[in-house]
Amino acid sequence: MxxxxxxxxxxxxxxxxxxxxxxxxxxxxxxxxxxxxxxxxADGGEGTTAALVAGMGGVMETLSVTGPIFEKVEAHFGLLPLSNTAIIEMAEAAGLPQVPASFRNPLVTTTYGVGEMIKHCVEAGMRKFIVGIGGSATNDAGIGMLMALGYRFLDESGNEVSQGGQGLAHIVSIDESKVLPALKECEFKIACDVNNPLYGLNGAAHIYGPQKGATPEIVEALDKGLMSFADVVTKHKGEDFSQRPGAGAAGGLGFAFTAFLNGTLESGIKIILEETKLxxxxxxxxxxxxxxxxxxxxxxxxxxxxxxxxxxxxxxxxxxxxxxxxxxxxxxxxxxxxxxxxxxxxxxxxxxxxxxxxxxxxxxxxxxxxxxxxxxxxxxx
Structure with missing residues (x-):
């Protein structure tokens, strides 16, 4: 039997x-x-990394990265060397529990540490990524993560904008000349179980901003920033990614993965069942x-x-x-x-x-x- x-x-x-x-x-x-x-x-959320590493012969690693409020945090992630796969939970580098209640402000919080994790794994030879994006403290549409990978987001004076959601409204152009070249060889599967678009009443700011510390005024500012950034990206890429289901996940991190890293957003359970070959x-x-x-x-x-x-x-x-x-x-x-x-x-x-x-x-x-x-x-x- x-x-x-x-x-x-x-x-x-x-x-x-x-x-x-x-x-x-x-x-x-x-x-x-x-x-x-x-x-x-696992379902792509908390515990996914540990489950896959334990069940698929991987190893756990720890990296000191920039946390959501720019203090260093110890981020844990998994590597499956036989398949050159990295398993990352974004909350390890930009999670809501990492931000004291009195400091929660998605105009400021950043996903830069998520990009540092990805860069480290790419430089270690990983080319396949499974990324869980639940539990974020951020609403920066992933620009922090992308900055860590070499993308430059410029204002009308040609200067890089500030990190956090506050920078989105000021972006007028994107410079990809210093992007990590090996990213073109990478595949990103994003465990995402929400369908929110990037902006609007059902978007990242309105639906998830308040739980991250956003006041009604901040929600409006974030939503306008997301809309403005989406327009810039559409012109830059020649395609509108903002209304794709899941674009608003993790404060717009879903948008960043699909628009810039050719990532696919899938049910966390579906990804896990496929990866484990159940x-x-x-x-x-x-x-x-x-x-x-x-x-x-x-x-x-x-x-x-x-x-x-x-x-x-x-x-x-x-x-x-x-x-x-x-x-x-x-x-x-x-x-x-x-x-x-x-x-x-x-x-x-x-x-x-x-x-x-x-x-x-x-x-x-x-x-x-x-x-x-x-x-x-x-x-x-």
């Missing part, structure tokens, strides 16, 4: 691979002849385990475990869901491809105890052993 396991992390407790390996141990405890394939799983493992499988910390209506609306389930159903495979907690609405997951689901919490305990890494692993092993015992009974009859 071949079983494929693709677990998202149980946040604050087990990582994706720790959860998957615990399920593998459970299955082999019951039937040592089973083939169990464990794949990392479908290849499913083609001749007999059973699938997936899950996350909590199964609820948000899971059913398309989170990572449902991505796994839908892919499994392409091959008519039974899918079992495993979670720490189960909401009443979790039954919606049955409609979306998870045939049955179970909680690993097997006794009354505090949340702290339930999330303890050692305890969670023990609970995972005990629960899945019994699930597989039942499967084994029917299989051997």
């Amino acid at each position: 071949k079983v494929v396991v693709a677990m998202d992390s149980l946040k604050g407790s087990l990582t994706s691979m720790e959860a998957g390996d615990a399920i593998k141990e459970s299955i082999l405890n019951v039937d040592s002849t089973c083939e169990v394939i464990v794949k990392p799983l 479908e290849e493992a499913l083609k001749d499988a007999d059973l699938v385990f997936t899950g996350e910390g909590r199964l609820d209506n948000q899971t059913a609306m398309g989170k990572a475990p449902i991505g796994v389930a839908k892919l499994a159903k392409k091959y008519n495979l039974p899918v079992i869901g495993i979670a720490g907690a189960l909401a009443k609405e979790a039954k919606m997951c049955n409609v979306e491809g998870i045939d049955a689901y179970f909680s690993i919490v097997n006794a009354a305990m505090s949340l702290e105890d339930a999330m303890d890494k050692t305890k969670a692993r023990e609970n995972m092993v005990q629960t899945v052993e019994q699930i597989f015992q039942l499967i084994h009974v029917f299989q051997t009859k």
Whole structure:
């Protein structure tokens, strides 16, 4: 029997691979002849780098870069040397938690550190990039990132504009003469699960600016700057990228990747499932385990475990869901491809105890052993 396991992390407790390996141990405890394939799983957001690095034989690295308010921050990223792939989460260099509440102002915050991460990886020989762009503190349309890569954004006097959203309205021309040449060899896949355009009432400033510290006045200024910059880029590139779905993601970083780096914006889950080659493992499988910390209506609306389930159903495979907690609405997951689901919490305990890494692993092993015992009974009859 071949079983494929693709677990998202149980946040604050087990990582994706720790959860998957615990399920593998459970299955082999019951039937040592089973083939169990464990794949990392994430949705392109927090934890994606760690999951892919652990599951695909990569290495984690740390780089000191310019943070969103120009103080140095330690940014963590992953490298997969065999495929020359870098895995980056922009929030490591320009994330909202890195900015104290009293300093949050997207007129000022910059994505420069994101560009420093990319430049470092390119110079290290990486040519393929998977970039998560959630959790940003910025609304600079990616000009900070692009400046770090050699792009120059000039005002009417021919001087470089200030970083941050405040610089956008002053850009009248773009100089690409000093851009890192190797960028032409690079492929960028951007994990993006929002469809906002760059500007307008549904754009980056109006929808996401307030949570980054923007007052109504700042929102208006940012939106005008984004519109002005979009016009300059359209004239420079001969194409309007501003209304593409996802252009407004991460304060316009989605726009920067598509317009300047030929990036593609895709569902984070889709990217992860493709990169881990999950479908290849499913083609001749007999059973699938997936899950996350909590199964609820948000899971059913398309989170990572449902991505796994839908892919499994392409091959008519039974899918079992495993979670720490189960909401009443979790039954919606049955409609979306998870045939049955179970909680690993097997006794009354505090949340702290339930999330303890050692305890969670023990609970995972005990629960899945019994699930597989039942499967084994029917299989051997």
